[in-house]
Amino acid sequence: MTAVMEAQEVIRLDGVRKVYGKGEGAVVALDGVTLGFASGSFTAVMGPSGSGKSTFLHVAAGLDAPTEGEVSLGGVSLGGRSETQLTELRRERVGFVFQAFNLMPALTVTQNITLPMRLAGQRVDKQWLREVVARTGLGERMRHRPAELSGGQQQRVAIARALATRPDVLFADEPTGALDTTTSREVLELMREIVDSTGQTVVMVTHDPRAAAYADRVVFLADGAVLDTLDAPTADQVAERMTHLGG
Numbered sequence: 484m485t486a487v488m489e490a491q492e493v494i495r496l497d498g499v500r501k502v503y504g505k506g507e508g509a510v511v512a513l514d515g516v517t518l519g520f521a522s523g524s525f526t527a528v529m530g531p532s533g534s535g536k537s538t539f540l541h542v543a544a545g546l547d548a549p550t551e552g553e554v555s556l557g558g559v560s561l562g563g564r565s566e567t568q569l570t571e572l573r574r575e576r577v578g579f580v581f582q583a584f585n586l587m588p589a590l591t592v593t594q595n596i597t598l599p600m601r602l603a604g605q606r607v608d609k610q611w612l613r614e615v616v617a618r619t620g621l622g623e624r625m626r627h628r629p630a631e632l633s634g635g636q637q638q639r640v641a642i643a644r645a646l647a648t649r650p651d652v653l654f655a656d657e658p659t660g661a662l663d664t665t666t667s668r669e670v671l672e673l674m675r676e677i678v679d680s681t682g683q684t685v686v687m688v689t690h691d692p693r694a695a696a697y698a699d700r701v702v703f704l705a706d707g708a709v710l711d712t713l714d715a716p717t718a719d720q721v722a723e724r725m726t727h728l729g730g
Contacts, residue, residue, distance in 0.1 A: 531725075
């Protein structure tokens with residue numbers, strides 16, 4: 484691999500294995516995964532239940548250490564770093580969006596979006612904040628609290644919060660799992676637009692072929708290993724491929 488190609492990869496996993504437990508009770512959650520994620524790409528990660536999707540996300544994001552292999556984020560190896568160093572690295576380079584919106588109910592939209600920066604003692608870039616708010620369509624809602632928002636609006640706040648720190652990569656774990664079909668489409672269209680307009684890198688774990696169709700590439704996991712990838716996917720192609728994985 485050339486230096487130019489490496490420079491364009493925001494995340495790199497090389498020979499990553501993750502084993503939980505020891506001896507006869509050991510469970511192999513990831514089994515020799517080697518993958519790169521290009522800057523400005525939108526990747527969906529799919530697989531049947533127990534395929535290793537969540538473990539993959541946790542290891543790629545530096546939330547969990549691999550048993551073997553190497554993970555690098557923004558060209559920085561995560562191996563051998565203390566928990567404090569990993570926390571700082573995630574804070575600076577990684578954004579997270581989950582199925583549960585994880586908003587603070589007592590805080591306004593503005594306060595929720597800027598909370599990670601305030602906790603880190605970082606100055607809020609007000610110009611970037613205005614751009615993020617505009618892109619996520621929250622301009623009229625900044626003084627509202629989560630209970631005053633719909634599910635889709637709450638997820639938009641979570642996406643804005645993840646983007647506010649200008650992360651190298653945004654990890655989304657079933658981001659539309661708690662939303663209805665129409666709202667899911669709006670959130671996915673928003674994520675697609677953010678990738679296209681800002682060059683944000685997004686890695687999304689999903690079980691929904693329609694959600695995966697918004698991505699540039701789908702990575703299929705089964706039994707902790709990468710079985711296949713699909714570029715420029717359609718929902719029908721993804722669904723057909725998933726039937727052969729048992730998902």
